[in-house]
Amino acid sequence: MPLKYILLGNKNEKLGEAHIVLLAVGMLDSYKGQWDEAIIANPGDMDDKVSSVEVALNSTCSGMCSTTGPAFGGTHAIVTKGGDPVQSTITYISGVAAKSGTSSHSMPTYYVDGAAVGGVGVPGYDSAIFDGPDVRCDGEIGNTTGCIVFGHTPNVTFSKAKYRGAAVAYEWAQKNLTGKFGDANHLLSRYIDPLDPEAEKRRAKTCDRGPYAFPRGATGIPNDSCDEYPFARSWQGGNDGEHCIDITPRQIGGVWDVAGVTVDRGTPPNAPCIRAHVDNKDNTAAGGELGRAVQSDRILDSEWYQVIITP
Structure with a gap:
């Protein structure tokens, strides 16, 4: 997800602009009732007066699902201009029990806030919300719970x-x-x-x-x-x-x-x-x-x- 943050002056005028790309890369194991997502904050273009972006991400999970979030230990990750990506991991756990004969759909929702930071001006904080994939977990096959990304034709x-x-x-x-x-x-x-x-x-x-x-x-x-x-x-x-x-x-x-x-x-x-x-x-x-x-x-x-x- 591309994100844009503005560095503001004392009179709320724009001093600079910064861009980052936030990725949630899932590592879904269909044989387990849980999956991991790597949360990766990649630096993009930043104006001269912007030195970095502070970004935080939390998530919830609908259905019979829980999460180990937030990312980055619950703090703001610092994404520096020209620096390396910053990465964290969130694990999602299905509440569907094996042999239960039931299935449940879960969808992560991500809550992001961040700001452009520089040696001058005032960080312009902004927030965003976006949804992740529809994941179906079931206890109907074999002896363990398993999950797939729904919509994929088996x-x-x-x-x-x-x-x-x-x-x-x-x-x-x-x-x-x-x-x-x-x-x-x-x-x-x-x-x-x-x-x-x-x-x-x-x-x-x-x-x-x-x-x-x-x-x-x-x-x-x-x-x-x-x-x-x-x-x-x-x-x-x-x-x-x-x-x-x-x-x-x-x-x-x-x-x-x-x-x-x-x-x-x-x-x-x-x-x-x-x-x-x-x-x-x-x-x-x-x-x-x-x-x-x-x-x-x-x-x-x-x-x-x-x-x-x-x-």
Whole structure:
């Protein structure tokens, strides 16, 4: 936040002007119910008669949140002309308890006052108020409270080099099915069935039940498994397997790419799902990545998220 302070004469006339930039740089750890902000006062242009700026900052935090402020130990920091930035830290602590099944939105509000100081004249004190980011903390995922900056679209990122056939299968579905499930314009929505929290029944509905049970081993993939997409743990998943397209991703020249995918059963593009022949290790690893993303991006039940595929 840019700030301007005026050095005044005895008759309140302007003798000089000083500028500083005040930054609040957050260090948000999504796995903790607290976050730190570095408060940095950077010197800017100051007229000849101004030697420094005195600046103080306090903050409050809305919602179920408390703060360790004020910054600079509760005193005015001295920002000198041509000098180094002055830094302090404020910690914000969420009052949401783990396993509480609740979430809370918090927004820091910063209260700043300061003045230009010189060898002559009278410091012209001025104040400002500005808001920080909207932070959502929850106790609904895992065994700890966690926080995110609200408004960011959560995502799960799968590298084709790391997750191989699994990542290629998801990319193929996004590029070839009308639903384009999980891309930036067709987000997935997380789904938790309290009677089926691991989505085993929904996965079985796609892979094992009905007239077209998934034919493991039919296309020669080692340790073959049924990798369903959209995920069974999404609102878009849990489809009847007979309506899915069965595909097999393969390497071509040592590279995993959608060019190596063959369609084994079904006719795109209007299918609501795919079932991919994927090595069970890659399938399991991709499932673990989804679980980690749910934790790190705090993806709540029914919340939208993007699936990103990288090389």
